[in-house]
Amino acid sequence: MATQSAKTKLSKIEFKVESKSAYSIYLNSLAATGRKSMKTLLHQSASILGSKGLVEHHDWSMLTFEKVHLIRSVFTEAGYAVNSVNLALAGLKGIAKTAFNLGQIDADTMLRINSVKSLKGNAVRTGRRLSKDEIAKLLGACNTIHCPAVRTRNHAILLVGIGAGLRCSEICALNLYDIDFKNGLLIVREGKGRKSRQIYLAKEILHALNKWREYRSEVSGPLFCKITKNGEVIGNRLSPSGLNYTLYILQQLSGVEKFTPHDLRRTFITQLLEKGIDLNTVRQLAGHSDVSTTVTYDKRDEDWQKNVSQAIKI
Numbered sequence: 001m002a003t004q005s006a007k008t009k010l011s012k013i014e015f016k017v018e019s020k021s022a023y024s025i026y027l028n029s030l031a032a033t034g035r036k037s038m039k040t041l042l043h044q045s046a047s048i049l050g051s052k053g054l055v056e057h058h059d060w061s062m063l064t065f066e067k068v069h070l071i072r073s074v075f076t077e078a079g080y081a082v083n084s085v086n087l088a089l090a091g092l093k094g095i096a097k098t099a100f101n102l103g104q105i106d107a108d109t110m111l112r113i114n115s116v117k118s119l120k121g122n123a124v125r126t127g128r129r130l131s132k133d134e135i136a137k138l139l140g141a142c143n144t145i146h147c148p149a150v151r152t153r154n155h156a157i158l159l160v161g162i163g164a165g166l167r168c169s170e171i172c173a174l175n176l177y178d179i180d181f182k183n184g185l186l187i188v189r190e191g192k193g194r195k196s197r198q199i200y201l202a203k204e205i206l207h208a209l210n211k212w213r214e215y216r217s218e219v220s221g222p223l224f225c226k227i228t229k230n231g232e233v234i235g236n237r238l239s240p241s242g243l244n245y246t247l248y249i250l251q252q253l254s255g256v257e258k259f260t261p262h263d264l265r266r267t268f269i270t271q272l273l274e275k276g277i278d279l280n281t282v283r284q285l286a287g288h289s290d291v292s293t294t295v296t297y298d299k300r301d302e303d304w305q306k307n308v309s310q311a312i313k314i
Contacts, residue, residue: 022060022099024106026091029098032169040093041088045071061104062094068092072116085119107203129267129299134256135162141253147231149215151201154246157224159205160186161261165268165286168240168261174223176216179209188287197287269297 027035048071051058071092100110100300106288108268138158145151152222160171170188178187184206186199201209209223213235216225222237239248240261247261263306265286272282283294 022095022102023056024102026094026098038091042091045088048074054280058130061099064109068113068116076119082119082121088219089116089118126265127266129270130263137254137256139252143255149227149231149233152212152215153224154250155206159208161264162267163202163205164199165265167265168243172238172240172243175221176220197285199285266299268295270299273298274300
């Protein structure tokens with residue numbers, strides 16, 4: 001039965017064998033959520049090497065140890081974050097390996113490129129967490145929206161962002177079947193790095209999703225859909241730019257300070273740490289590969305640190 005299902009899916013896809021560049025093959029090997037930032041860094045890398053055209057047309061088979069080291073130096077001197085520099089290096093090394101597999105560069109060149117060391121240093125902590133007062137104001141702002149469908153959808157989006165810690169792209173990629181309403185479970189089927197994870201949802205979040213389901217209907221497809229100006233829910237998936245705009249409107253209505261969709265994720269992680277949840281469990285819930293990444297999301301303020309340290313009895 002599984003074989004028949006696979007054949008049915010494959011029969012709908014037209015396969016075409018064609019020659020592709022190392023750049024295209026490498027970029028397509030990444031999860032969709034990571035391609036945009038990698039493409040930007042590789043475009044900047046090609047510019048450093050003197051390329052004036054599209055990054056897709058740059059001859060990456062001419063990549064060498066010297067060129068990769070030059071890119072690393074330029075990014076570092078320009079003040080790029082440690083994570084950004086190392087991400088660019090990972091991309092260049094990935095292209096070099098792909099070029100080697102295509103027979104475009106030799107093994108010696110690839111090994112020399114791989115020997116370029118990553119940049120050491122602590123990642124800069126960006127963004128902020130939302131306070132309880134700000135969250136209350138944002139939820140209150142949802143209630144001021146006249147359209148019932150928009151009001152209900154935005155309320156659910158806000159709670160999923162704060163209460164499940166999903167990335168912007170993950171929220172937009174959710175489908176209705178990713179929510180197990182019976183067991184209170186949300187499944188991220190392909191997060192960053194093509195990794196899946198599951199999160200048990202609080203009753204308040206499940207209630208909000210159930211209310212949204214009344215407007216969205218039980219038809220399969222995207223969980224969060226677009227809504228027309230006359231309040232009609234259509235099946236088109238809400239895009240990351242649409243999600244950004246939705247949160248911007250709530251920010252304007254509530255009067256809270258500017259924040260990004262990723263700040264909802266930072267709020268989720270910080271709240272877990274404040275509750276004393278161990279770092280590895282928080283890492284798993286956040287979908288991070290390494291706890292060092294999770295640490296950069298810790299936005300506990302100085303007052304919290306002061307109270308904790310002063311509570312120590314000697």
